[in-house]
Amino acid sequence: MHADRIFTNARLATMGPCTGSIDIVNNGMVATKAGRIIYAGPARVMTADEITDCGGRLVTPGLIDCHTHLAYAGHRAAEFEARLNGATYEEISRAGGGIAATVSATRAASPTALLVASKQRLQALINEGVTTVEIKSGYGLDEANEIKLLNVIRQLGAISKVDIAPTFLGAHSLPPEFKHDRQAFIHLLTETLIPKIASLKLADAVDGFCEAIAFTPDEIAEVFIAARAHGLLVKLHADQLSNLHGAALAARFNALSADHLEYTDTNGVAAMAHSGTVAVLLPGAFYTLRETQLPPIAALRAHGVRMAVATDLNPGTSPLTSLLMAMNMAATQFRLTVDECLLGVTRHAAAALGRQDVGVLAPGHKCHLAIWNVETPAELVYQIGFSPLHKRIWSAA
Amino acid sequence: MHADRIFTNARLATMGPCTGSIDIVNNGMVATKAGRIIYAGPARVMTADEITDCGGRLVTPGLIDCHTHLAYAGHRAAEFEARLNGATYEEISRAGGGIAATVSATRAASPTALLVASKQRLQALINEGVTTVEIKSGYGLDEANEIKLLNVIRQLGAISKVDIAPTFLGAHSLPPEFKHDRQAFIHLLTETLIPKIASLKLADAVDGFCEAIAFTPDEIAEVFIAARAHGLLVKLHADQLSNLHGAALAARFNALSADHLEYTDTNGVAAMAHSGTVAVLLPGAFYTLRETQLPPIAALRAHGVRMAVATDLNPGTSPLTSLLMAMNMAATQFRLTVDECLLGVTRHAAAALGRQDVGVLAPGHKCHLAIWNVETPAELVYQIGFSPLHKRIWSAA
Numbered sequence: 001m002h003a004d005r006i007f008t009n010a011r012l013a014t015m016g017p018c019t020g021s022i023d024i025v026n027n028g029m030v031a032t033k034a035g036r037i038i039y040a041g042p043a044r045v046m047t048a049d050e051i052t053d054c055g056g057r058l059v060t061p062g063l064i065d066c067h068t069h070l071a072y073a074g075h076r077a078a079e080f081e082a083r084l085n086g087a088t089y090e091e092i093s094r095a096g097g098g099i100a101a102t103v104s105a106t107r108a109a110s111p112t113a114l115l116v117a118s119k120q121r122l123q124a125l126i127n128e129g130v131t132t133v134e135i136k137s138g139y140g141l142d143e144a145n146e147i148k149l150l151n152v153i154r155q156l157g158a159i160s161k162v163d164i165a166p167t168f169l170g171a172h173s174l175p176p177e178f179k180h181d182r183q184a185f186i187h188l189l190t191e192t193l194i195p196k197i198a199s200l201k202l203a204d205a206v207d208g209f210c211e212a213i214a215f216t217p218d219e220i221a222e223v224f225i226a227a228r229a230h231g232l233l234v235k236l237h238a239d240q241l242s243n244l245h246g247a248a249l250a251a252r253f254n255a256l257s258a259d260h261l262e263y264t265d266t267n268g269v270a271a272m273a274h275s276g277t278v279a280v281l282l283p284g285a286f287y288t289l290r291e292t293q294l295p296p297i298a299a300l301r302a303h304g305v306r307m308a309v310a311t312d313l314n315p316g317t318s319p320l321t322s323l324l325m326a327m328n329m330a331a332t333q334f335r336l337t338v339d340e341c342l343l344g345v346t347r348h349a350a351a352a353l354g355r356q357d358v359g360v361l362a363p364g365h366k367c368h369l370a371i372w373n374v375e376t377p378a379e380l381v382y383q384i385g386f387s388p389l390h391k392r393i394w395s396a397a
Numbered sequence: 398m399h400a401d402r403i404f405t406n407a408r409l410a411t412m413g414p415c416t417g418s419i420d421i422v423n424n425g426m427v428a429t430k431a432g433r434i435i436y437a438g439p440a441r442v443m444t445a446d447e448i449t450d451c452g453g454r455l456v457t458p459g460l461i462d463c464h465t466h467l468a469y470a471g472h473r474a475a476e477f478e479a480r481l482n483g484a485t486y487e488e489i490s491r492a493g494g495g496i497a498a499t500v501s502a503t504r505a506a507s508p509t510a511l512l513v514a515s516k517q518r519l520q521a522l523i524n525e526g527v528t529t530v531e532i533k534s535g536y537g538l539d540e541a542n543e544i545k546l547l548n549v550i551r552q553l554g555a556i557s558k559v560d561i562a563p564t565f566l567g568a569h570s571l572p573p574e575f576k577h578d579r580q581a582f583i584h585l586l587t588e589t590l591i592p593k594i595a596s597l598k599l600a601d602a603v604d605g606f607c608e609a610i611a612f613t614p615d616e617i618a619e620v621f622i623a624a625r626a627h628g629l630l631v632k633l634h635a636d637q638l639s640n641l642h643g644a645a646l647a648a649r650f651n652a653l654s655a656d657h658l659e660y661t662d663t664n665g666v667a668a669m670a671h672s673g674t675v676a677v678l679l680p681g682a683f684y685t686l687r688e689t690q691l692p693p694i695a696a697l698r699a700h701g702v703r704m705a706v707a708t709d710l711n712p713g714t715s716p717l718t719s720l721l722m723a724m725n726m727a728a729t730q731f732r733l734t735v736d737e738c739l740l741g742v743t744r745h746a747a748a749a750l751g752r753q754d755v756g757v758l759a760p761g762h763k764c765h766l767a768i769w770n771v772e773t774p775a776e777l778v779y780q781i782g783f784s785p786l787h788k789r790i791w792s793a794a
Contacts (some may be wrong), residue, residue, distance in 0.1 A: 075779070124783050284781065305637040320782055338481060378477060379472060
């Protein structure tokens with residue numbers, strides 16, 4: 001077997017061959033051909049056009065941030081400050097704050113301005129070894145602006161080497177112009193936007209925010225029915241602030257993932273296990289909102305539900321541009337183990353996106369690698385605010 | 398008035414002229430001569446050899462991290478992982494973990510190895526606009542190794558542009574060889590190490606860890622008496638895990654600062670107010686230890702005690718190399734306001750180090766500046782894991 005390139009003298013964390021193990025290979029090697037991995041395992045004799053000595057460093061798959069809202073204009077630092085000075089969420093909302101503030105700023109922004117603002121946040125993720133990023137729309141909330149946002153998301157993929165997974169999150173928040181007609185907005189999503197976005201192939205999946213302050217389970221079900229009818233996968237912001245049985249709803253539609261899950265009960269967990277829905281944990285929002293209700297980690301473990309960890313990067317509840325910090329928060333706050341954190345930003349994050357070709361070092365997968373200046377995986381989770389990334393390798397495939 | 402250099406078109410946060418205000422000056426200007434500020438305030442006509450247009454950016458004093466233990470060898474990621482996997486602190490301690498593990502690694506390390514390891518942590522702080530850093534010894538715990546460590550700390554200042562404030566923390570932990578003779582160790586500190594370090598001018602201040610797992614108030618008092626007798630200032634790790642009335646003890650010795658303070662009572666706060674002792678808040682340790690007992694912020698405010706914010710960068714309870722993140726944690730966890738956070742890493746951090754010439758943009762101060770790609774101070778505190786630093790300016794003075 002002759003390879004285009006081999007990476008020798010590496011301590012591999014392959015994240016395979018079976019779920020639940022990060023599978024450390026000391027003195028390991030990765031071989032690639034045309035941007036795809038053809039071998040990952042113990043060192044063996046192989047010829048190659050190019051040989052890279054990893055110097056004994058830890059090598060993981062490029063990291064995957066499977067839940068972000070990083071494409072938006074403006075920021076909400078003034079709201080953050082007002083809350084510290086004693087303003088309530090209600091007062092801020094009455095003053096036009098919250099998601100509505102970001103919707104206004106995003107609608108007013110040109111595609112170029114949106115691209116520039118979003119690019120720097122994406123770059124912060126990339127700087128820490130992230131090679132695949134999910135990005136949701138949901139700050140346009142009308143036809144022109146959701147399409148504008150999804151096009152910007154597509155462009156972010158075109159101007160960087162990162163793999164983008166675009167998600168349509170029309171059911172994010174009821175826009176002000178539909179304040180008195182919820183059903184008309186759902187109708188806009190199901191009859192106009194979902195068909196259009198599906199035909200333009202602007203999104204891989206459809207997401208929704210199921211919560212008292214957003215959309216009801218019945219409204220989400222309408223959106224999901226339309227999504228599935230147009231061949232789109234679904235995922236859900238579920239049970240973050242209260243238990244509306246969002247996890248079970250997501251499972252009923254074979255969702256890729258149900259995300260947040262602080263208030264999910266055992267029935268919801270069992271339903272997710274049955275449907276193979278991934279649990280996406282978002283400790284940055286938990287931290288920022290000073291939540292005390294922990295997601296049901298023990299039940300998720302007991303039922304064998306795969307857990308992913310993501311930044312939830314957004315301007316309100318998680319202005320977090322570090323997936324390494326998200327791992328530390330998942331360990332510190334949720335007591336995820338080091339292996340769970342690492343699987344959560346690789347193999348299980350890929351599953352949350354329905355991707356079969358990233359997140360694991362195995363033949364056939366894209367050769368996205370992160371090479372780290374550390375000896376052990378624990379060091380990636382333990383440090384706070386420090387990126388030990390040595391180098392990223394991007395797949396050409 | 399002719400300046401060496403002026404910085405125009407800046408939004409200044411001068412952190413003066415009186416405590417409690419960050420003092421924003423729109424369309425501000427800073428003028429310097431021989432590395433010292435000669436003017437900071439509203440734009441005015443002035444000649445200069447060099448003019449730098451700040452493009453309307455926010456300009457603050459270079460940040461000050463006034464409590465770190467960044468000079469050490471090894472790391473404790475394995476302990477972090479063991480705790481996530483269920484090991485108790487006791488089990489880890491019996492296995493040689495905790496501070497003892499870092500003491501062993503630090504004693505075994507060459508000065509060069511220590512310098513290299515410490516330099517990368519210092520660089521991470523510098524990368525976010527930090528220009529003054531306090532560094533404590535305390536992982537040597539015998540004469541040769543404490544001197545070795547303090548020399549490495551001095552060298553860190555010589556090889557970088559950062560101002561280093563070295564602190565002797567002999568009373569950090571009882572070393573294993575004195576396990577059965579606490580008094581002999583205190584005697585070593587007071588009769589040998591403090592006199593020697595004072596005469597070699599290897600430290601500005603003497604620190605101690607007053608806690609059930611470290612040293613008693615009486616032992617700390619002996620150390621402080623020796624420190625004061627040799628002309629050294631004092632500061633204290635006080636009331637972090639229990640109320641041993643460390644804050645009042647620190648105040649009795651006119652300490653520069655009392656640090657941590659989670660369990661400090663109102664009497665302790667009143668004593669600090671009376672002595673002018675700064676309260677150094679360390680939210681990274683609070684976060685990592687999943688503390689729930691909050692420091693007495695309301696009482697500190699009510700008594701007019703100045704509050705500083707620092708990383709507590711150390712390999713066990715706060716492996717945090719980001720002062721911006723420390724500010725975010727102080728706001729999120731302790732509800733410090735944005736202005737309190739910013740004063741906490743500038744003016745009040747300087748006070749915690751007894752420094753009169755940094756931390757404020759005012760005539761006579763060193764011209765250490767941080768120029769930020771943000772419009773408002775709130776953006777520095779609100780973002781998580783993102784450094785909007787545009788440029789550092791180092792004083793030549």
